[in-house]
Amino acid sequence: MKKTILSRALLTTALAGSLFMSGTVSATEYVIDTKGAHASIDFKVSHLGYSFVVGRFNEFEGDFNFDGKKLADGHVNVTIKTASLDSNHAERDKHLRSPDFLNTAKFPEASFESSSIVDKGEGNFLLNGDFTLNGVTKPITIQAKTIGEGQDPWGGYRAGFSGTTEFALKDYNIKMDLGPASSHVQLAIVVEGIRQ
Template structure:
């Protein structure tokens, strides 16, 4: 009788495990509704700035508010979708002088860790960023914007993240330009719909 009770307890515990883990949910990034953005800012000769964005990207993230350290994200960006509101400049940035999008048409990011502060609202997300055929670890500062039901019967979570990249780390040669142009700021907003 004791053995049967122990076995029943083990089975019950094993059955409960998936329920405990089921809090984590997968979210598809809402690019269709234009509620997600990948934007960049880079100095222009130290006198002004060039602002731009990538209009075509896709991906998703996993998030559990009860265990946010287990969160993860993956994003793929189509570099040809770059827009700086100047057609010739777009072509130049995409050329072999910079991004070389003909040979390396996509940039990707896959997170490897997510470290959250005590109140669960701010975090550092580290992952592997691939640009220009080079993969490097990059850390983003992340803020949780919010989450909840939407008016269409879905459930959403939203985050914003930022980082600064040294372009030389990705074999993009900026040595002919002034030092302020050697790095680029990234600002990202990801709103996801729970699947």
């Protein structure tokens, strides 16, 4: 009996070692550091073609799996509190939260869940996934770049990346029409995660 238990234990250890050496162990998990304000989601929309409205979402959370040597093995999840929209203008923000735009009372959250990562080399990658906004889910691609990874001064380990994407407001059932110049929104994302 003891020999059987020992044999099973050795077999399990060998299999685990084999999986680790073969690289099939999943990428390391990170939690996005929103508490330390080391992440941001900013937006930019043309105002009638004359200037830009810029702002950010102040409340969001998420996590990601990351291996700098195997970007394609990664995965990203982000949830945004849409009412945290902030363009530094109270009346405009009230309008942007209304049913004319984000309808935050009915849809208090937006989300992104990655479906695949395409490594483009030198830290550049395409982050594909489903973006849900205003009750509509559609695929988007974020053009992203690894910023760096390493130890922090508090004994932890961090990794971060940045990315940009653009989408049409009408694709997410936002019906307010300010003309062709204002039909798309640009998102700029900076993410720093703490390894778990």
